[in-house]
Amino acid sequence: MLKMKPVTRQKVNIVIDILMFVVMAALAVIGFLIRYTLISGEARWEKFGSNIEMTLFGLDRHQWGFIHLVLGVMLAVLLVLHIVFHWKQIICLFRRLTPLRPQRYALVSAITVVSLLILISPFFLKVELGESIRGQGERGGRNVSRTSGAYLPSESEDRTPLSSEVLNELPQTQAIHQNQNRRHGEARMLEIKGYHTIGTLAKNYNVSAAKLKNTLNIPSDVSSNERLGRIRRIYGFSMREVEECILALQHSTGDQTQHNNSQ
Known part of the structure; x- marks a missing residue:
């Protein structure tokens, strides 16, 4: 009988890195797709004279945007796993860059605060409302x-x-x-x-x-x-x-x- 090779930490790191690359490539492709192929309602009025329906593989612009969001969350999870599996290396390099303990604590505190502010900012930012955009479909x-x-x-x-x-x-x-x-x-x-x-x-x-x-x-x-x-x-x-x-x-x-x- 063939014996299964044990799953090592190195193999898991490689799988995570490959998945991160694939997800980042998909994020970039979908971003270009939303921006230049499945154009906005205003651009459709200008190009076709009406807000025609545009789909790719049966999905419209907003549905591809939701997929883009899901992939972004997946990339964030993979990034956290990547940091966890490389934690010892990160700590070692971090100590070399900041040999003094006060500087180290100050830098860690600053990174933590900035990260938290970025994470919670979408829930507290206020959107500025202006006039209706010309040509933006039936409601505009x-x-x-x-x-x-x-x-x-x-x-x-x-x-x-x-x-x-x-x-x-x-x-x-x-x-x-x-x-x-x-x-x-x-x-x-x-x-x-x-x-x-x-x-x-x-x-x-x-x-x-x-x-x-x-x-x-x-x-x-x-x-x-x-x-x-x-x-x-x-x-x-x-x-x-x-x-x-x-x-x-x-x-x-x-x-x-x-x-x-x-x-």
Whole structure:
């Protein structure tokens, strides 16, 4: 019968070191995957014109992020085991580096305090909340009614609409910036993609193609049949800004229609 070779301390150290290398490599690969392949919602709006679903092996960006977290915990456990199995070597080197006992105690105390602060910091750090990020999916958009083509404010917003006189006096770009902060908390409803054209959007949402180009600072001689994806790369606007412009034009048109009917 073949006798099993005893598991030595050296073999355990080698296994731990191999596992640490594999886990660190996996952490790096998943980090690059989350950053450059499974891009964020804002980057999807900019690249594809909508927050399309992106998965790899059936897992989305957040699920891969959870795997990244689990691997990080595994690496921490392996690191602790690595220190335990090399404790005598660490103590020997540490005593050589700090021959004086007071210095040794001070350094150990400092390392312990810093390590504890790092470990507990995620539970006490306060996150700073700012404005909604443009293009970050369904919750980062607006609540828009498609029945009348006009913008309907939510309950948390100021329900007083801008009058047609004010909109007529201000350039369309100023009207958009004036209402932009009010609309960040509403859900995105308009379907705008890179393969759409100015003419298509003007027809679909009953707005003027010329006014839409003017609001987006697109020269009037640019064809209305040019795709948004190509125009966006040239003139530097986002799909979210196109939606803002369409909503502002719809709002202005609705106010003008009501004004004419009242006369």
